[in-house]
Amino acid sequence: LASLLLASRSYAKAKGGGKPAASTSNRGKVRVKDPKGVASEDASASGESAASAGGADEIDAEFEMPTDPLPPTYDPALDVGPGGRPLFAFTDTFASFSHRGVNAYVDFTLDEWKAMLPEGLPAGMMKEFQDTRRCAVMVRESFLDLRDNFRRIVDPAITAKRKDTKRQIILDGPRSCGKSIALAMLVHWARTEGWLVFYVPQGKDWTHGGFFYRNTYSDLFDTPVLAGKVLQDFLKYNETRLQQLPCQIFEPIPLGEGTGVGMMKGADTVEMPEGSTLYDLIQTGITHSHAAVGVVVRLRKELSLVKDVPVLFAIDQYNSWFTFTEYQEPVTVRSCRSIHAKELTTVSMLIGQCFIMI
Numbered sequence: 001l002a003s004l005l006l007a008s009r010s011y012a013k014a015k016g017g018g019k020p021a022a023s024t025s026n027r028g029k030v031r032v033k034d035p036k037g038v039a040s041e042d043a044s045a046s047g048e049s050a051a052s053a054g055g056a057d058e059i060d061a062e063f064e065m066p067t068d069p070l071p072p073t074y075d076p077a078l079d080v081g082p083g084g085r086p087l088f089a090f091t092d093t094f095a096s097f098s099h100r101g102v103n104a105y106v107d108f109t110l111d112e113w114k115a116m117l118p119e120g121l122p123a124g125m126m127k128e129f130q131d132t133r134r135c136a137v138m139v140r141e142s143f144l145d146l147r148d149n150f151r152r153i154v155d156p157a158i159t160a161k162r163k164d165t166k167r168q169i170i171l172d173g174p175r176s177c178g179k180s181i182a183l184a185m186l187v188h189w190a191r192t193e194g195w196l197v198f199y200v201p202q203g204k205d206w207t208h209g210g211f212f213y214r215n216t217y218s219d220l221f222d223t224p225v226l227a228g229k230v231l232q233d234f235l236k237y238n239e240t241r242l243q244q245l246p247c248q249i250f251e252p253i254p255l256g257e258g259t260g261v262g263m264m265k266g267a268d269t270v271e272m273p274e275g276s277t278l279y280d281l282i283q284t285g286i287t288h289s290h291a292a293v294g295v296v297v298r299l300r301k302e303l304s305l306v307k308d309v310p311v312l313f314a315i316d317q318y319n320s321w322f323t324f325t326e327y328q329e330p331v332t333v334r335s336c337r338s339i340h341a342k343e344l345t346t347v348s349m350l351i352g353q354c355f356i357m358i
Contacts, residue, residue, distance in 0.1 A: 199233075
């Protein structure tokens with residue numbers, strides 16, 4: 001997950017001698033030549049000097065482009081959009097937008113985005129925020145169509161009139177065309193409307209890194225480290241609501257290997273007591289790594305039975321679940337085979353069952 005650089009230098013730092021240090025994507029270079037062909041007094045005073053290959057003295061200065069967000073400002077002269085309409089919209093939610101307000105910008109603060117999406121922001125969104133130095137997103141026609149589709153699902157009156165409502169949607173398009181930002185905006189809207197959202201901003205993390213092993217009962221591969229993180233992320237925004245939703249399945253949850261400790265001795269399953277909530281279920285998986293994978297699978301089944309509140313599964317980088325992972329299984333002494341994503345327990349439970357995927 002890309003993180004925003006909150007402290008950056010906006011001044012130029014003179015560096016002398018030889019070749020300048022390798023510049024990063026957010027750096028620029030300024031070459032300054034003294035009119036007299038000699039090093040400046042400031043550079044001499046600091047003990048730095050630079051000489052060009054042709055004999056003329058030059059100063060190679062490097063500076064870092066600032067990426068931290070600027071303070072929110074409003075300039076009426078710049079607030080002019082298509083057709084003379086305002087370019088910026090001042091609102092706390094995407095629910096109030098109609099199709100007449102398309103192509104308007106909504107300027108939230110970075111803290112507001114992180115509060116609504118504590119699981120993390122998409123890398124493309126963070127890069128755009130850094131490049132523009134403001135946390136504004138454009139409300140596009142495609143997003144409004146996406147929002148209205150899911151709005152119709154929870155409104156029986158609208159659903160009866162429209163037959164094109166889809167419960168499963170896959171967003172497709174060229175790289176960096178705004179799919180991840182549209183998904184993040186949809187999650188933001190759904191949460192302001194009171195939905196219970198299972199949001200995965202980095203689906204590739206489910207197939208890369210961490211401890212894994214083959215489950216002898218299901219013949220799939222379990223990833224307890226990842227499962228524990230998935231449960232923790234799901235609690236970040238939904239903790240209060242999960243404390244109000246009771247468990248509806250009380251079958252034993254199978255235990256697997258714990259992270260670095262192997263199988264639990266003397267127990268193969270764990271049961272949730274009567275009266276437990278989904279919060280209690282998730283805490284069981286977080287506290288006991290042996291139960292983490294089993295709890296994630298059980299949570300998926302429990303969420304499919306929730307009727308009191310709309311539930312949305314939003315998976316970014318969904319295409320990474322249809323190729324091979326970085327995990328390998330030994331076949332012979334000298335060879336290994338790559339493990340496909342569909343062989344992972346956590347991935348197989350969600351493939352083809354999510355409400356929206358990218």
